[in-house]
Amino acid sequence: MAEADTRTTSPTAIDWKPCPDHETAECGTLRLPVDRSRPEGETFDLAVARRKATDPDRRVGVLLVNPGGPGDSGVNYTLTRAEAQLSAELRSRFDVVGFDPRGVGGSRPVMCSKKLLDARPSVYPRDQGEFERLAAYNRELREDCRRHTGPLFDHADTLSVVHDMEALRKALGERRISFFGHSYGTLIGEQYAELYGDRIRAMSLTANVDHSITGTREFLVSSATSAEDSWRQFVKWCDRARSCALHGRDVPAVWDGLLERADRGGIRDPEQPGRTLDASEIALRVFKMFYGPDWAEAATFVARLDAQRPETPAPGEPPETGQPLKAEPFAAVFCQDWRFRPRDHREFARLTAAERQAAPHMRGSPRVHAALAGCVGWPERVNNPQHDLRLSKAPKLLMMHSRHDPANPLSWAAEVRRQTRGRAVLLTYEGAGHRVYDRSDCTRDAMDGYLVALKVPHDGSTCAAADPADGD
Template sequence: MRTAITTIAVVSLLAGLTATAGASEPLRWRDCGEGVQCADVRVPVDWARPHGARTSIGLAKIPARDQASKLGPLVANLGGPGATVPHVPQLKGSFAELTKWFDVVVFDPRGFGASRGVTCPKPAPVPDLKAWPPNREAFESYAEANRRFAQDCTPALGALRDELNSWQGAHDLDAIRVALGQRKLNYYGNSYGTVYAQNYVEIFGDKVDRMYLDSVFDHTNPDIRSWSLSGPAVTEANFHRFAKWAQQDAGSALRGKDVLAVWDRVITAAQRNPIPAPGAGRTVAATEIVMAAPSGFEQEWPNFAKALAQADTGDATLIATRRLGGMDPDLSRIALCSDFPYDVSYDSLKRVEREARERAPRVGWRSVWLMGYHCAGLPKVGTYPPKPIKARELPPILVASGNHDDGTPPEFAKRVSAQLPGSRYLSAEGGHAQYWAGRNACLRDRVHRYLVGGELPAPGTHCAA
């Protein structure tokens, strides 16, 4: 396995080889439904060996409305890491405004979806979220199951096994630029799509024209403690927002009550004895209630208010029968953990949890276990660990974040923005994926002004809801 230091040492050589490798075959666009066109870019499996085996990166293009006056392509990645290209025909509405000026070109990361997507023969393990965060024994058992999952997937990954990290992804992104015939890259990265951007600006900073980063996933912090402690305060603040809503809203089952007092009473009772859930034929422990509590997803608030009110009467059926959220696709955790090979041992995460409980004692502390959920037990192969950005020759970059986003908290975006000379941080009211999934007209207007004319918002600008 090559180390990150060895990999970095060949960056200057590879920067010169990227254009040649990426431009060797012209793009051949084909219709893939709903007015969307698709194509593939051939790239090396390993950019450290640019003349070796090759793989494909899948693209989906939503053409600009006026081809005669368009500004060119805007390359986009919506995050995950995961597949987006197969869904672009259904996502066209999210990019409709951008097609006034750009061909919007979405790509899937290597190994996902249209980019020769890999399917592992066995699904990744799913922890018992009713008892998560786990005790040591349960955590070690889960880590072993996760290790076996990755081992079983190795034959399916083939040559890509060690090559899923964002260093490879940044080079793939530059190959896309070259294949599109562009001297400079215009890029919109959302969530994990910002990880590729953070590495791109360091390796190919002189190739950037405009770059908009939304809901930044910080790949610049090598310390799992401070990285993990960026989110709990936002999660806790979102829970307090829920409590305020539940106390005041006419449709809330807890209207007129001190919701935080109700919560504390229910948790104390569940810690003493798990609460019966007769409709589910079992009991519910305090940890499960903490995991069920809503955060920034306001659509969940009415149902949880009912569940908490019911639990306060001694019946936790609504909590026990709630629909659990979706799990990460199998390959996503392998790619993510190659970029974030943190120490996710039980002792490491437990230490961070203790500190998080001091800052976010009701629910925020739970988020420190998420990286353990993804990465526990996975072998550290093909890694490209987080490190500070050292970028040169960068134009101004626009970085935005929703102030209620606890998945990619504002502290991530602020930290990354501070390392991009001349960049501007834009705060917005709301949660994750502000441009793509949000409806904040102010933010969209600021993004359009920047991408089209390079106009940055004034320092300290906040886009209200």
């Protein structure tokens, strides 16, 4: 049975007002300290959005949501995506509340000079000199972002976000909250459960992140293996689906040949005339299409690039936006959450070779490689170092994960579940893609039943691949 309303009185209420362009939702801010150890110091405003339960008489409570990133906006999710991605049952029974984590969106975003961001060197240094130039660039960019962002830059880690979420719970006047976290949002959920487990009514985590990994090689290789697995699923689909733009061709040969042409500077960017795409950029764009999975789009993109005639591209410049600054929170979060710091080119080259061996076609995990390279040259100390998850007061958590997730391997979810020591169950969606909850009736019913009525699926449960792209 669903629980009764868990509201209480809070001395620090949010001043809710109708959201601009979204009058059926409410927006507000919560003023919080930048540095939790200095509550009387500088503050920032945490941006929050809420869609109230559409059936208030059957309201269960508050469902906080975070869509991941790091850098995705919980406010934007609540205003523009929740109605399509969350079931009518969840929206009728919960106040859906999203917030922008510190450093993101409307919560004092991390800002950096666009000109400097555009000058980023290759994340594949070929020798010690290029490695040192990458480190020097990262240090320069870090100082630039700190200067334009202010003190919050040094406190953009997920552990600080977890304390913000607890302050938000109090401001909402809730004794306990329910939480839905996706991808990097699962790290917020995991650490909230670790510190504030008795404040949780229910917590569902999809596409889980394992924050216990301390070995850089293990992190890179596991990510690369997941990316390569998704590439193989894409190839299998192309072999059987007539709708694939590469159907009937040797897809691995086409793909490998395309990346080799890109290595020689022979592939033009169809979106920016005069600019070429290197192999890592092509791999990253296709990798992001695997999130859907949008396999038809990926095949069309690859076929379009492969069909290009060899020619020398005309010189061109990226289009000017007229904005000197750009929001760029990823490194500020990631490099304060993970202590991965390759010390020299020899170590970096060994890591790159290991991930390419694990993913010979995708050449590693494009996004994770770039994330690691972005931390080269950063200080060794991090605010939120990796550690095994330790839960003592949290209720039973529901974890859901795709077997063929391109970004976060299923092994990460299995390891997190193991660390909970019986305080979580893991349900596996047997298909592909990064999203899990809205893939099928099976996945939706499992999470809805858990969040609404606290009906916990059996550990090890599965949901069949349901999307035609996953199983036809």
